[in-house]
Amino acid sequence: MSFLSSTPHLHITTWVIALVLFFIAALASKKLTGVHMALRVMYILIIISGGALFLEWRDKIPESGMNYDMKVLFGILVIGFMEMVLVRKGKGKSVNLFWILFAVALLVTLYLGLSMGIGMNF
Ligand code: HEM
Structure with missing residues (x-):
C-alpha cells in the first residue's frame, strides 16, 4: 500500500478538500x-x-514517536470539532467555543505535521 504511505500528498489532498467543504458548510x-x-x-x-x-x-523516525502520537490525536480532534460546529449550527445552538477549539486544534495539527519527519519540513 505504498501509494498511501510513501509520501503525505494523498493525506494533504484529503484534509485540504475537507477544510474547503467544512468552510463552505459552516459559513x-x-x-x-x-x-x-x-x-x-x-x-x-x-x-x-x-x-x-x-x-x-x-517507528522509523528517531525522536518523533510521541509527536507522531500527538499528531494523530490532534488530527482526530480537528475532525471532531468540525463535526461539532456543523451539527450544533444545524440545531441552532451556539458554535463560538467550537470554532475556537477547531482553530487551536488545527494550528497544533499543522505545526506537528509540518515539523515532523517526512514531507515538507519547516
Ligand atoms: C483535518 C485534520 C488533519 C490535518 C489538517 C492534518 C495535517 C497534516 C499535515 C500538515 C501534515 C504534514 C504533511 C507534510 O509533512 O508535508 C500531516 C502529516 C501526517 N498526518 Fe495529518 N492531518 C490531519 C488529520 C490526521 C489524522 C486523523 C491522522 C491519523 C489518523 C493523521 C496522521 C498524520 C501522519 C502520521 C502524518 C505524517 C507526519 C510526518 O512525518 O510528516 N493526520 N498531516
Missing part, C-alpha cells in the same frame, strides 16, 4: 446536507491516509 446561511455528507466521506479518507502514514513512519 453558508442554510443547512448544506450534501456538503456535510461529502465532508464525512473525507473524514474517513483523512483517517485512512493519516493512519497509513502513521503505521509506516511512526
